[in-house]
Amino acid sequence: MSVPGPSSPDGALTRPPYCLEAGEPTPGTQNQVVLLDTLEQEISKFKECHSMLDINALFAEAKHYHAKLVNIRKEMLMLHEKTSKLKKRALKLQQKRQKEELEREQQREKEFEREKQLTARPAKRM
Numbered sequence: 001m002s003v004p005g006p007s008s009p010d011g012a013l014t015r016p017p018y019c020l021e022a023g024e025p026t027p028g029t030q031n032q033v034v035l036l037d038t039l040e041q042e043i044s045k046f047k048e049c050h051s052m053l054d055i056n057a058l059f060a061e062a063k064h065y066h067a068k069l070v071n072i073r074k075e076m077l078m079l080h081e082k083t084s085k086l087k088k089r090a091l092k093l094q095q096k097r098q099k100e101e102l103e104r105e106q107q108r109e110k111e112f113e114r115e116k117q118l119t120a121r122p123a124k125r126m
Helices: 027-118
Strands: none
Touching: none
């Protein structure tokens, strides 16, 4: 194999090979540039796929939390209905107790009046 261009007695090139003289890249360098470009494109595709996976994970997480929120909302509505029913029932019970207490008080007053009428009274002199 011979090295292009004249060489000095110590084996070093005195001038660059013909393809470097004109400022053109060597065929090997051109292949490396193409390979680097292809590699960069593949890396960007890989990063894009990774970001898509991250986005998909975020959407899955958002869907999960949305379902949780829907369940909490249903639970809150159910609890609201129960508390409303309990408040109505408590009000009815309170009104019933007050009515019973009023009736007992009226019954005591009637008994007191009856006893008062039954007590002996001194007769009036004429």
